[in-house]
Amino acid sequence: MSKHNRAFKLKLAKLAQSIPSREVGKRYGVASSLVRYWSQVYSINGADSFKHPHQPYSLKFKAHVLTTMTVNGWSLSYTSAHFDLSSQGILFQWHKLYAQEGLSRLTPRKNSRPNMTEHSTTLKPSAEMTEKELREELDYLRAENAVLKKLEALAQARKKKAKKRP
Known part of the structure; x- marks a missing residue:
């Protein structure tokens, strides 16, 4: 917009x-x-x-614009004005992506957020977990414990500092 x-x-x-x-x-x-x-x-x-009738711009349109610019020797500004692009920056990005990765990089991409993955809220009993899962959970819990200890130490340090100030 x-x-x-x-x-x-x-x-x-x-x-x-x-x-x-x-x-x-x-x-x-x-x-x-x-x-x-x-x-x-x-x-x-x-x-x-x-x-701006071409939004979202198709791969065919982008390729046509870049080809026309190259064949005619037009500048980025003139080419984007000629094709009534919403800004000159769009054509600059297309040109940069084309130069780096070729035509395949100009395909329109989905701009929405990825779907959230479903995480199970019920925990597996430890008897059903594999050794790898148990080790991962142990590492996670150790890291969580370390973070909570650090947070508690910071809170105590703030209280101590606040008491020192009159």
């Missing part, structure tokens, strides 16, 4: 056609580089700017 809505971007892009982007940016509290980018998008795409 974009921080600024489409109407606001169009308004500032039109203003930047006649007024310097630094002044427009100061007047509306937006970075002048962003205003310049919006102005460039507007000058290339006109009134159909800032619609």
Whole structure:
């Protein structure tokens, strides 16, 4: 989701056609580089700017954008403005990932959190546990005990320090 809505971007892009982007940016509290980018998008795409019809961007679209940029020798800024990308940074990331790991790294990834794993709340009786499980539990309990001892020592040190202060 974009921080600024489409109407606001169009308004500032039109203003930047006649007024310097630094002044427009100061007047509306937006970075002048962003205003310049919006102005460039507007000058290339006109009134159909800032619609971003390709989100989420497919692998085919990303490959097409990168190929077009390379074949025509376009800059990152001009290419992202030409394809009406939401920002120049997106194309920079695609270009970097493509250079590092190839086309396979550009596949869209799921942005949701992983599902929580179900941990059993009932403990196995120690008679049913394997030796490895018993050793892991012993190590865990020793670490837990050490943490609790450290916490208790810190609490006592704070109390002692508080008593010393008048």
